[in-house]
Every structure is written in C-alpha cells, then in structure tokens.
Amino acid sequence: MCKIINSSRNMDVISIKDFSKKKIENFLVESEKMFEYLKNNTVPKVMQDKILGTLFFEPSTRTRLSFTSAMYKLGGQVLGFGSTESSSISKGENLTDTIKVVENYCDLFTIRHPEEGAARYIADITDKPVINCGDGGNQHPTQTILDLYSIQKLKGKIEGLNVALLGDLKHARVMKSLASALCMFKANLRLISPVGLEIGPNTLNDLKKFNTDIFETNNIKEGLKNVDVIYVCRIQKERFDDVYDAQRLQREFRLKLDHLTNINKDLIILHALPKITEISPEIDNTPYAKYFEQVYYGIPVRMAILNMVVE
C-alpha cells in the first residue's frame, strides 16, 4: 500500500519553489512506487471515495488527461471542464464564484489559468487542495516533478549533469519551474534562447543563489557543448504581443540534426510537448529523443502527486 507522506490536511502544489529538496525527493520516490504498481498491475485504489475537479481555463492535452488517467487508475473520479466555453465563465461568472461553486462538487482541484498567480489566489479562497497545472508564464510544478523524474530515470542522477534549456525562456512556465529545481538539485544550466527571450534578470538572480554553473547564450551550437540533457520548449506564441515575431522565431530558432554532431552519445532530448517546429522531425527517430517516454512518466508522477496531496 502507499505510505502516507504528508499528514497535513491541506497540501497545495502551487510553485516548485514552495518545496524543499527533500520534499521533491519524496515526490520522486513516491512516483517510482507508482511506476512499479503500474508495471505489476497492483495499483492501490486509494482515491476510491475522491473526486478531482479539473478546471482548465487554457488549452491542455497532456496535463489534464494525465491527471484524469492518474485519478482513474487510483480508483477516483473526475469532473470539470477543458475550456471556458463549456462553463458559466463564458456567461461572465467570475473566478471566485466558480471556485466557490465547484468546491462543493469535488475533493481537490487541478487548475490551469492564463494569469500568473491565479492558482495561489484559488488556494487562498478554498479549503480544498489545489494543484497548479500552469498559471500564465509563471509556474508548472507538476511538469517539473515529471521532468526531474524523467532525468533521474533516464540518466540515473541529476546532480552534476549539464542541462541545456532551449527555447522561449522568457514566457515558458515549464522552463522557469524546471530551472529552479535543477539548480536546487545541483545540475549545471545552459540557458539557450533567441535574443529577447532570455529567462530574465529576476529569475536568473534567483538561480544564481544555488551556486551551480549557469551559462546564457543565444547561439544553439555554442550552448550545446558537452551537454547531457537538452530540454526544448516551443515559442509560446499566445504570450507574444506581435504574433508575426513569434512566427519568425518559430521558423528560425530550431534544434536541427546538424546541432547533434560532436555531442555526448548518452545525450537525451526532452520536451514537455506540444512541439510545433522547434525540433526538426528527423530528431524524433534518433535514440536521443525521449519525449514520448517522458509523457508516459506523467502517469505515475501525477498519481504520486494526487496521493500525497490528499494524504
């Protein structure tokens, strides 16, 4: 059976920065237990009397469906919406009222919202546990736990690895969350972005506090020297003022096969997905591409998160 890790009544998962390294390690250990339960078909139905509310005010495929699948596998049930058009938000209902209503129908929430800070706000107005599935360009903590789990699983460790984060580092919540966690786990960072889409001085200063080796560049080839992991994210077009600028960068800033000459043969390439044009399609067929394996790990990791939040 699952071990009870957190005995507090209401644990929220809002920002990866709210957790100690020890706590994140607990998430990874519990995720591995779920991985084994899934493999052996012995998943404990610990959510049998629980209902998960999935309120997604922004599009999602993996995060919403993997939480749904994780909940079903643990014996629980799911309700909610995947777009605001199908809820009373489209009639003008405000966020507070929506939460105050839906909290009557479910035992915990998974929330995705376009505004930074929305998940924290919701956690403040409800007594039900809240899991942030992305708030604007700010945080995506469950993706980060899944990314750490994937790196640990595929590389056997995190500490000391050279990890390149490549793409739109200014707007991607996936990258901001992951960068903090990687520094906490003592990985070295290569931050590779187009000009103008750097991670930004505030985040960079936060990262530097962990005293790991951090190197910023706008040149893909230069940034990929001696890396163990390349983590790619798409240009976050929906967060641009100028959509043509986003489209130009989608064409210009891409990981191509010829970037992978002279690389470490054990290299792995990860991506939170969806991928659009930022990875050339031939790379999908190389042994380095691990993003579809990474997707599978979303199930055990989210099962572990659900269990730990409720316990």
Ligand code: NCD
């Ligand atoms: C990411 C997101 O929504 O932030 N997707 C995901 O959750 N797997 C990445 C992205 O949209 O680029």
